[in-house]
Amino acid sequence: xxxxxxxxxxxxxxxxxxxxxxxxxxxxxxxxxxxxxxxxxxxxxxxxxxxxxxxxxxxxxxxxxxxxxxxxxxxxxxxxxxxxxxxxxxxxxxxxxxxxxxxxxxxxxxxxxxxxxxxxxxxxxxxxxxxxxxxxxxxxxxxxxxxxxxxxxxxxxxxxxxxxxxxxxxxxxxxxxxxxxxxxxxxxxxxxxxxxxxxxxxxxxxxxxxxxxxxxxxxxxxxx
Amino acid sequence: xxxxxxxxxxxxxxxxxxxxxxxxxxxxxxxxxxxxxxxxxxxxxxxxxxxxxxxxxxxxxxxxxxxxxxxxxxxxxxxxxxxxxxxxxxxxxxxxxxxxxxxxxxxxxxxxxxxxxxxxxxxxxxxxxxxxxxxxxxxxxxxxxxxxxxxxxxxxxxxxxxxxxxxxxxxxxxxxxxxxxxxxxxxxxxxxxxxxxxxxxxxxxxxxxxxxxxxxxxxxxxxx
DNA sequence: ACTTGCTTCAAGCAGATGCTTGAGTTTAAA
DNA sequence: TTTAAACTCAAGCATCTGCTTGAAGCAAGT
Numbered sequence: 001x002x003x004x005x006x007x008x009x010x011x012x013x014x015x016x017x018x019x020x021x022x023x024x025x026x027x028x029x030x031x032x033x034x035x036x037x038x039x040x041x042x043x044x045x046x047x048x049x050x051x052x053x054x055x056x057x058x059x060x061x062x063x064x065x066x067x068x069x070x071x072x073x074x075x076x077x078x079x080x081x082x083x084x085x086x087x088x089x090x091x092x093x094x095x096x097x098x099x100x101x102x103x104x105x106x107x108x109x110x111x112x113x114x115x116x117x118x119x120x121x122x123x124x125x126x127x128x129x130x131x132x133x134x135x136x137x138x139x140x141x142x143x144x145x146x147x148x149x150x151x152x153x154x155x156x157x158x159x160x161x162x163x164x165x166x167x168x169x170x171x172x173x174x175x176x177x178x179x180x181x182x183x184x185x186x187x188x189x190x191x192x193x194x195x196x197x198x199x200x201x202x203x204x205x206x207x208x209x210x211x212x213x214x215x216x217x218x219x220x221x222x223x224x
Numbered sequence: 225x226x227x228x229x230x231x232x233x234x235x236x237x238x239x240x241x242x243x244x245x246x247x248x249x250x251x252x253x254x255x256x257x258x259x260x261x262x263x264x265x266x267x268x269x270x271x272x273x274x275x276x277x278x279x280x281x282x283x284x285x286x287x288x289x290x291x292x293x294x295x296x297x298x299x300x301x302x303x304x305x306x307x308x309x310x311x312x313x314x315x316x317x318x319x320x321x322x323x324x325x326x327x328x329x330x331x332x333x334x335x336x337x338x339x340x341x342x343x344x345x346x347x348x349x350x351x352x353x354x355x356x357x358x359x360x361x362x363x364x365x366x367x368x369x370x371x372x373x374x375x376x377x378x379x380x381x382x383x384x385x386x387x388x389x390x391x392x393x394x395x396x397x398x399x400x401x402x403x404x405x406x407x408x409x410x411x412x413x414x415x416x417x418x419x420x421x422x423x424x425x426x427x428x429x430x431x432x433x434x435x436x437x438x439x440x441x442x443x444x445x446x447x448x
Numbered sequence: 449a450c451t452t453g454c455t456t457c458a459a460g461c462a463g464a465t466g467c468t469t470g471a472g473t474t475t476a477a478a
Numbered sequence: 479t480t481t482a483a484a485c486t487c488a489a490g491c492a493t494c495t496g497c498t499t500g501a502a503g504c505a506a507g508t
Contacts, residue, residue, distance in 0.1 A: 018486080034355040036260040039465060050487050055467060057485090129350050129406040131258040140410060147414050167419045168430030171411055172400035172438075179399025182353040186364060187395055190371050195391045206392035206444060213441035214396075214434040242455080264496060274457050279497060281455090 019057045021047040027068045031123035035065055035135050062134040069142045072120045076107050077146045084153045093156055097216040100153040101208060105177055112200025121198070125182025160219050173211050180207060243281050245271040251292045255347035259289055259359050286358040293366045296344045300331050301370045308377045317380060321440040324377040325432060329401055336424025349406025384443050397435050404431060
């Protein structure tokens with residue numbers, strides 16, 4: 001018997017502020033420590049609130065994570081889908097690899113320009129390989145639609161690739177993108193200070209061309 | 225006051241078998257659920273042993289994970305370092321991009337040929353973005369030496385790249401490799417059954433050329 | 449036989465976990 | 479000013495957590 005979604009009814013319900021503070025605190029902590037290493041008490045404390053408040057507003061810890069994702073992604077995923085659709089329409093069904101990569105990856109890498117954007121990227125990157133079933137469920141759900149459109153657009157941009165080769169190339173693109181967002185600090189450790197995966201500009205300038213080159217390379221099959 | 229390293233003294237101590245069973249069970253469970261979502265009791269049960277046995281043999285849960293990594297990596301990392309050194313020596317200081325990628329990534333992707341290798345790859349991939357400080361500490365430590373040699377070899381293979389551009393390209397290589405190993409099932413979800421990141425052969429055939437093309441592409445800086 | 453040291457185990461400790469409860473406070477509409 | 483809903487909170491429940499304890503089992507060395 002949990003409360004599902006009370007949401008606002010008055011113009012500015014007092015609870016909205018608490019709700020937002022809980023989301024902020026949860027996003028911060030989940031990004032920093034990972035879903036499984038954060039308790040609802042940690043969130044309550046960071047939000048200067050009570051452990052029961054999160055359950056009142058969201059129903060469960062899992063639902064808090066879901067709300068964190070939805071708050072940041074609802075708008076951005078819609079934009080990405082729009083950009084991808086535009087690529088396909090404009091280019092008469094054969095978009096350029098650059099254009100679709102820019103449409104899919106650009107918006108997320110540009111999040112790195114703000115502090116809270118970097119924090120969400122960290123959360124998203126780390127969640128992408130989180131084995132916790134609750135996290136997986138949310139990640140699958142929240143990226144499903146835009147993911148499908150990206151695969152379709154990539155297939156249209158690379159008509160010479162077999163389905164299998166497309167699968168592997170997209171895996172590389174996804175992997176690079178997620179690793180950059182997750183920024184675990186290991187590469188800084190190897191390269192020394194002055195290099196950071198959280199630098200959105202660097203990612204756009206240097207990682208995008210790498211991925212474009214890889215995705216646009218001639219197919220392996222049939223070239224030998 | 226924990227026992228550090230009792231190890232064998234008799235030719236075949238009875239405890240060695242328990243020790244191995246604990247490592248097997250821990251590897252299995254850590255890979256499947258992630259370090260934070262596995263308790264020492266879970267491990268003991270899966271190893272048909274007692275919760276205290278793991279602490280007796282290893283000292284802590286963290287040390288169990290460390291032992292799991294070391295068991296699989298001691299040999300393989302030495303081989304990778306040897307292969308990388310050979311690349312540099314043979315080619316007179318200017319190895320090919322293919323050769324160093326094969327030396328660094330090949331051995332890990334070929335692990336995908338066996339069931340237990342796939343399991344370890346899953347663990348390694350997932351651990352690479354695990355925010356838990358204990359996991360991070362171990363991952364950093366266990367890949368530090370081979371990671372440095374790979375960076376050096378890549379720098380030698382790509383002398384035209386600035387340090388910054390090399391940083392970003394290696395990030396993409398790392399990311400792709402880790403994502404493939406971590407195999408969270410999301411791409412299968414998008415592509416349908418019949419495609420799996422755990423297929424080591426596919427990875428070698430299709431992902432390697434992608435990464436080679438990206439790493440060997442002309443530099444961004446100074447080309448415009 | 450018997451000491452010795454390695455190994456296993458059931459039981460337990462102190463603290464943390466997700467979530468619930470029931471009593472209270474605040475708010476805006478009636 | 480009353481009323482009812484929205485909201486907050488301290489306390490508590492049942493369970494799980496990593497780790498420890500002390501007693502027992504075991505195989506070799508004497």
